[in-house]
Amino acid sequence: MTIDQMRTDLARRNLKGLHFILASIVLWTGILVVWYFPLAENIYTRNLFTFICTAPLMPLAFAFSKLLKAEFSAKDNPLNNLGILFSINQFLYILIAMWAYAAAPTNMVMIIAMIFGAHLLPFAWLYQSRAYLIMSILIPIIILIMGYNLPAERVFILAATMIALEAVFATWLTIENRSLAENISTTRKKSA
Numbered sequence: 001m002t003i004d005q006m007r008t009d010l011a012r013r014n015l016k017g018l019h020f021i022l023a024s025i026v027l028w029t030g031i032l033v034v035w036y037f038p039l040a041e042n043i044y045t046r047n048l049f050t051f052i053c054t055a056p057l058m059p060l061a062f063a064f065s066k067l068l069k070a071e072f073s074a075k076d077n078p079l080n081n082l083g084i085l086f087s088i089n090q091f092l093y094i095l096i097a098m099w100a101y102a103a104a105p106t107n108m109v110m111i112i113a114m115i116f117g118a119h120l121l122p123f124a125w126l127y128q129s130r131a132y133l134i135m136s137i138l139i140p141i142i143i144l145i146m147g148y149n150l151p152a153e154r155v156f157i158l159a160a161t162m163i164a165l166e167a168v169f170a171t172w173l174t175i176e177n178r179s180l181a182e183n184i185s186t187t188r189k190k191s192a
Contacts, residue, residue, distance in 0.1 A: 004128075006079045011127040012180055013077070015070035018173045020087075022068075023060035024116065025166045027053050031109065032159035043105045043152070050109055051101075083126055090119040109155050110147030113162050114140040131172040139165055 001009070030053035033039070040046050065072040074080045093115040100108040117139025124133035142165065147158055 003079075006077055007126060007128055008180070008184070010074055010077045010079050010083065011129070011177075012184060013071040013074045014083070014127075015065075015068055015177050016127040016129055016132075016173050016180075017083075017123060018170060018177065019064035019068055019070055019072070020057070020061045021166055021170045021173060022064045023057055025163055025170065026060055027057060028159050028162040028166060032156055032163060035109065035156035035159055044101070046155075047101050047105055047108045050112065051097075054112070079126065083123070086119070086122040086126065090115060093119065106152040106155070107147065109158050110143055113143040113147075113158055116162075117143065117165075129173070129176055131169060131176055135165065135169045135172075 031050050034046055034049040034053060040049065062072050064070075073084075094112075097108055097112045097115060100111045104111075117136055120132050120136035120139070123129065124136060139162075142161065143158060146161060150157055
């Protein structure tokens with residue numbers, strides 16, 4: 001199998017990671033709740049709740065993969081490990097958000113959102129996806145501009161923006177997945 005065939009196989013079987021994007025919508029909804037409702041007045045407590053909201057990503061993504069009938073992990077595809085590496089790099093960047101927790105607490109949500117958006121870039125290559133490419137650039141830029149200009153008491157607007165951006169992203173990936181399935185189906189009919 002060529003590298004492009006492996007990329008196409010992984011994109012098809014994993015539905016281009018759509019289950020992770022849907023899970024992130026749930027996480028950002030939790031972050032919106034933390035910042036919109038007065039669950040805690042202390043910014044450090046809200047930031048702690050924000051970190052807690054990010055914790056269930058993997059189990060939620062696994063649940064969405066089952067609902068979508070996508071493979072959570074295509075272990076027999078050699079590029080699967082590369083996808084895992086692309087995901088793990090985000091954990092290293094979370095150290096920046098941990099620094100912000102103490103040093104720049106009003107910017108922590110903005111930093112987490114920018115990290116999330118930027119970490120999508122390598123998936124553009126892996127899944128041969130224009131959606132990943134565009135969103136990996138747009139998310140950090142939009143969030144930086146908004147975060148820089150929003151007062152601290154309006155952080156919930158960043159979370160709401162992330163939900164909207166993720167919904168657009170999920171819709172775009174759904175369209176890409178349908179197109180991929182149609183292309184594979186057409187190719188199989190031609191070769192039969």
